Amino acid sequence: MKKKVSILIVEDEAISVLLLKDGLSAEGFEVCAIAATGRDAIIAAEAKRPDLIIMDVGLAGEMDGLEASAMIRRKCRAPIIFITGYTSEELLGRVCDIEPLAFLSKPVEMDELSGIIKAAFR
Amino acid sequence: MFTRAEETIDEKGFSNFKKAVISMLLGLAGFFGAYFSLNFSAGDFSLSIVWSTFIPLLAAMAYGEKFGLVAGTLGLGAFFPFFIWTNNGWACLLSSLGYLQFFVWHGYFAVRRSKFSGPWFDSLVIQLPSVLFYGAIIYLLYPPCFLYNPPFWAPDAQTFMPPQTVSSIALKSPLIMCMVTILSAFVLRISEVRLLFGLPVKKCSRGNGPVFMATVSSSLASWLLMLVFDDIFIGKDSPGFFPLINSPFEIISFVIIMSAGLAAGYVISLVLEKRYMVEERLRENEETMRTTFENMIDGILVANLRTSKFMIANKSLCSMLGYTSDEVFSLGVGDIHPPQDLDYARDKFDRQARGELVLASDIPVLRKDGTVFFADINSSFVHIKGEPCVLGVFHDITGRRKAAEALKASLAEKDVLLKELYHRTKNNMQVITSMLALQAKAGDDEKVKRVFTDITAKIKAMSLVHQKLYQSKELSSINLGDYAGELARLFINIYERQGLKINLNENHENISALIDIATPFGLILSEFLANSMKHAFAGKSEGTITVVLSKEPQDMIKLHYSDDGAGLAAGFDPREQSGLGLKTIIALAEHQLQGSIEFSAGAGFGCTLKLAAGNYKPRV
Numbered sequence: 001m002k003k004k005v006s007i008l009i010v011e012d013e014a015i016s017v018l019l020l021k022d023g024l025s026a027e028g029f030e031v032c033a034i035a036a037t038g039r040d041a042i043i044a045a046e047a048k049r050p051d052l053i054i055m056d057v058g059l060a061g062e063m064d065g066l067e068a069s070a071m072i073r074r075k076c077r078a079p080i081i082f083i084t085g086y087t088s089e090e091l092l093g094r095v096c097d098i099e100p101l102a103f104l105s106k107p108v109e110m111d112e113l114s115g116i117i118k119a120a121f122r
Numbered sequence: 123m124f125t126r127a128e129e130t131i132d133e134k135g136f137s138n139f140k141k142a143v144i145s146m147l148l149g150l151a152g153f154f155g156a157y158f159s160l161n162f163s164a165g166d167f168s169l170s171i172v173w174s175t176f177i178p179l180l181a182a183m184a185y186g187e188k189f190g191l192v193a194g195t196l197g198l199g200a201f202f203p204f205f206i207w208t209n210n211g212w213a214c215l216l217s218s219l220g221y222l223q224f225f226v227w228h229g230y231f232a233v234r235r236s237k238f239s240g241p242w243f244d245s246l247v248i249q250l251p252s253v254l255f256y257g258a259i260i261y262l263l264y265p266p267c268f269l270y271n272p273p274f275w276a277p278d279a280q281t282f283m284p285p286q287t288v289s290s291i292a293l294k295s296p297l298i299m300c301m302v303t304i305l306s307a308f309v310l311r312i313s314e315v316r317l318l319f320g321l322p323v324k325k326c327s328r329g330n331g332p333v334f335m336a337t338v339s340s341s342l343a344s345w346l347l348m349l350v351f352d353d354i355f356i357g358k359d360s361p362g363f364f365p366l367i368n369s370p371f372e373i374i375s376f377v378i379i380m381s382a383g384l385a386a387g388y389v390i391s392l393v394l395e396k397r398y399m400v401e402e403r404l405r406e407n408e409e410t411m412r413t414t415f416e417n418m419i420d421g422i423l424v425a426n427l428r429t430s431k432f433m434i435a436n437k438s439l440c441s442m443l444g445y446t447s448d449e450v451f452s453l454g455v456g457d458i459h460p461p462q463d464l465d466y467a468r469d470k471f472d473r474q475a476r477g478e479l480v481l482a483s484d485i486p487v488l489r490k491d492g493t494v495f496f497a498d499i500n501s502s503f504v505h506i507k508g509e510p511c512v513l514g515v516f517h518d519i520t521g522r523r524k525a526a527e528a529l530k531a532s533l534a535e536k537d538v539l540l541k542e543l544y545h546r547t548k549n550n551m552q553v554i555t556s557m558l559a560l561q562a563k564a565g566d567d568e569k570v571k572r573v574f575t576d577i578t579a580k581i582k583a584m585s586l587v588h589q590k591l592y593q594s595k596e597l598s599s600i601n602l603g604d605y606a607g608e609l610a611r612l613f614i615n616i617y618e619r620q621g622l623k624i625n626l627n628e629n630h631e632n633i634s635a636l637i638d639i640a641t642p643f644g645l646i647l648s649e650f651l652a653n654s655m656k657h658a659f660a661g662k663s664e665g666t667i668t669v670v671l672s673k674e675p676q677d678m679i680k681l682h683y684s685d686d687g688a689g690l691a692a693g694f695d696p697r698e699q700s701g702l703g704l705k706t707i708i709a710l711a712e713h714q715l716q717g718s719i720e721f722s723a724g725a726g727f728g729c730t731l732k733l734a735a736g737n738y739k740p741r742v
Contacts, residue, residue: 012713014642015645015709015710018705018706018709034713036716037737060638060716060737060738061737
């Protein structure tokens with residue numbers, strides 16, 4: 001049996017987390033962990049070694065999603081999909097520096113997200 | 123050519139080869155110049171001032187002992203005795219060696235001036251030993267030299283010199299050497315001579331030439347005057363070469379008067395140089411201070427406290443006020459501040475005087491054209507020319523005030539925009555709820571209507587947050603207690619049914635919360651309220667809902683919610699068996715708000731929520 005793609009969701013809005021978790025599970029993916037802050041995301045990435053990380057850019061706390069991703073990249077090579085409600089040239093520049101798998105604006109369409117993940121892990 | 127008193131030109135000077143050539147030429151000039159010696163005689167007494175001791179000495183004192191040696195040997199400067207005193211035989215060799223040591227000795231010290239050298243050092247350490255040594259060797263060694271005469275180059279050389287003659291030479295020669303040394307040293311201080319020798323020339327030594335000429339002239343004049351008065355009052359002793367020179371005293375006095383005059387002139391030149399350097403330094407300092415003063419961007423104004431008039435003002439101050447400097451000096455403190463602000467300004471200045479205030483800030487200042495600008499004024503109290511004065515430094519803050527006003531306007535504009543945004547968001551939510559309400563009314567399915575009601579209630583909970591933000595002063599946070607109370611009343615209103623009376627117990631502390639906290643909090647509370655209204659009071663005519671909000675340590679907020687309704691079913695685990703509503707509450711409380719939620723057992727429904735208020739920072 002083909003192993004399910006394990007996904008770490010990093011998002012501080014609980015309702016968005018519930019939606020993503022339900023949607024990804026329905027698409028056949030496994031949500032191995034969720035985190036609300038950058039610090040929790042780094043710990044979860046190290047512990048769970050996910051196949052993919054879905055990272056919200058704007059997180060509560062001292063570290064935003066981009067800073068957390070840079071830290072995670074030092075120890076974990078899992079591809080990252082960024083999601084955000086903000087769009088600015090400066091943010092896009094910072095995102096490109098990390099070379100994500102994809103960059104999606106909120107509200108995220110589950111079909112689009114699922115399609116990207118399936119294409120990456122074919 | 124010169125910019126500073128001590129600045130020198132041509133520090134590099136001549137090459138050693140050029141110096142050697144000049145030294146040789148001076149030596150030769152000294153050798154042949156012996157023929158043109160200045161000879162004085164009076165009876166049996168005679169004295170020769172031989173330029174041969176002076177000219178090579180110039181080379182030695184200009185370039186050092188090595189070039190003195192060159193002038194004396196290769197330039198034959200030290201060997202003039204063989205030229206003019208041939209009859210002395212071997213004594214010429216002694217004299218030559220003596221002159222050679224004279225050149226080398228003075229040349230050595232002349233180029234190694236230390237900070238301790240000066241007229242006393244020069245006289246006692248350098249001059250005196252050298253000339254006394256020469257005098258001693260003449261006195262002691264001349265007689266033996268004559269015994270060995272005649273040498274092969276002078277077959278007619280005398281074999282005897284009377285002791286008085288030896289003594290006379292031993293005394294006269296050091297005297298002449300002293301005069302010649304002072305003359306050389308002085309001549310080498312003249313700028314034009316130094317340029318000829320390729321020596322460094324200082325701006326402050328430009329006056330040495332005239333001082334030298336004055337010294338020589340006055341010394342000669344003094345000596346000649348002495349001769350005249352000597353002949354008039356004392357009378358002629360014996361005829362001599364010069365009609366006025368009648369005695370050995372008059373000849374010796376020439377050397378003494380010239381030496382003394384030259385020494386005095388030398389010292390005067392040193393003093394004048396020093397004074398010139400001091401004056402130059404003072405002038406430079408004054409120029410530096412004046413340039414700084416005039417070019418300061420801030421205005422400087424000095425007022426005489428006794429006369430209350432201004433006495434010093436820089437260009438910036440005059441430019442600030444729009445007056446010329448002459449006009450400023452006719453003004454006083456009362457003329458440069460608007461009349462209505464004069465008391466305010468004076469009060470600040472008085473406080474500065476008492477030491478209560480360092481800076482008098484935002485002082486209105488009146489220009490000549492009647493316009494007003496604002497300045498920060500720093501004052502200090504000084505004495506100038508014995509008068510008590512106050513020194514004020516005016517810093518024009520017009521730019522800063524404009525920037526502050528622009529910032530204030532920008533902030534006000536931002537507040538307006540933010541309010542407008544909150545208002546529009548609330549309105550848009552209103553539109554959504556209205557559309558949902560219309561849709562609910564249009565449909566027949568009661569289940570769908572209930573779902574629309576639930577969604578509408580949640581949207582109203584979030585809309586209420588924006589309304590509170592719109593009404594708040596900070597525009598970034600709301601009073602969470604007021605919001606909780608108003609939300610409870612709203613939900614009681616939405617879910618009311620006929621025959622049911624709901625009592626609301628509320629107790630709130632004054633807690634401020636950002637939108638990031640208030641919105642999920644509102645969704646949690648709205649879920650509790652909806653559940654209570656829909657399920658807790660079935661079959662009852664009255665019920666009580668309690669909402670208590672309080673602050674907890676470490677920036678935590680505690681919400682205690684309870685109702686006296688039916689409560690949770692026995693054995694019901696909210697974490698395992700709950701529907702979407704409770705799952706949402708738990709996710710919002712624990713995941714989003716990084717808090718904790720506990721359901722209490724007992725009559726009715728009870729829940730305690732603790733959430734962290736410090737995880738979010740204001741964004742506006």
